[in-house]
Amino acid sequence: MQAKSKKQISLSRRNTLVGISFILPNFIGFFIFVLIPVIFSLALSVTEWDGFNAMKFVGFDNFVAIFKDRVFKGSIGKTAYFSIFTVFFSMCASLGLAVLLNQKLKGKAIFRCAIFFPYVASNVAVAVVWNFLFRDIGPINNFLRSIGIANPPGWTASTDWVIPALIIVNIWKNMGYFMIVYLAALQDIPSSLYEAAQIDGANSLQRFKSITLPMLTPSTFFVVMMLTINSFKVFDLVYLMTEGGPGTASTMMSQYIYNQAFISWSYGRSSAAAMVLFLIVAALTAFQFRMEKKWVSYM
């Protein structure tokens, strides 16, 4: 007995060592370059620091300051506006495309490929093209005028239309990714379900409503969550297309965080804003997980 348990202890210690040796090469890097900064960011949000002089503890002053800042308050609303429309329309577009592409058609891989490609195209190239397309006398407005719209929107040059323009580009860029998520899920729905419904006399709309949509709820949950997280932290695309302008019309939270850090060199305010962004994303994620049981059905 005694000998056996000793052997077991040394075996489990050996297992632990082997296990840790697998994880260590990645974990060292992860710990130093990701985890420490994450923890450090908490500390920064309650200090005043410009990156050079000594850090000074200021409590919640940074939070008070950013919530007095009109630009920051505006950025929350703009991020929410951008996110709500991006999430809803990206979801609809990707679901619609997936349903279309889930049929037995020859050559559908080509369509799938083409629709997915914007997702891998770089934001720099994407921003250049769309900025040109959105010009006042650019191709889009020329087309709109040609179909009889006398006063087409000013898109990225207008404070009212800049966010809708960004939403359009963002949907265009990401719908292919989520289309593939949906396509995979659609292919997992057993065809026997549809056959049974057909025997019961359900038409295609009824089948879509009572089989396809419920069976897709786990994917929809994933899609909505990813889209929410991604659109709240959107930066590259906005920065490259508008730099938050005109004025501050498209300054969203990430842009504000960036501006405070690398333009105003106010590390404390930047970190406080980052904390607010994190809390919003965390709260939304937690909320979605709470709601999950109400509408997601796992088979």
Add this chain to the structure above:
Amino acid sequence: MKTKTLPYKTIMYVILALLTALTLMPLLWMLSASIKTDSEVFSLVFHWFPKNPQIKNYTKIWEKIPLARFVFNSVKLTVIITAIQVLTSSFAAYGFSKCKFKGRDMLFLLYVATIAIPWQVYMLPQYSMMNKLHLVDSHLGYILMQSFTAFGVFLMRQFFMSLPNELLEAGRIDGLSEYGNYFQIALPLAKPSIATLTIFSFVTIWNDYMGPMIYFNTTENKTIQLGIKMFIAQYSAEYGLVMAASVLSLIPVLIIFLAGQKFFVQGVASSGIKG
């Protein structure tokens, strides 16, 4: 399911073709503008293919900015970071799924938690730390910062979880150590997942803009994305050239994408199902 009728199929093809054309329109427009003169780009009369294609736009851009340098930097960073990511994260993922030890799942939870934290939240402390280590404006700093993401570990773990333990048990009985099991049994079977991770990592690093923008100041260090942005700032009126440079930056990604689109689809699909 009943077979579809011919008119139905035709309608479907027309709808799909229209949607695809609409999706590709901006990119095709970019391609078309890249072989035009500037006056043609701005011209109100639009031709998809100009009468006098300006192929020399593609040679001119190499003279205007140190494009070769930028391409070299991008290739270098992409290859190194992808290699480190694939190696260390598949190694770690094996530990997280096939080795049993105390605290393993807590540790993994830490990884997963950071996936949901936007980079903006810790970008600044990371930057000031790199600054202290004198790693800002150096390729090494950027490599260290990008190589250890939780995503790779997460993706590879998804695969190893589905690998039957019996296979590894058989390896142990045959006298393989845990490392032998990893290299001789698990890794060869993980090829599709490794391909997926490679492609994702390649595209992410090649396209990354914010990271290099914050980290690289010296022109010699800059990547292709920064280079094109720089080009746009300097030659904003010369749209033909700007578009040619943009098209050029898309080519490597396009090649990787077409070669590995099967793995892309698998990767996206598996991330979605497991949620």
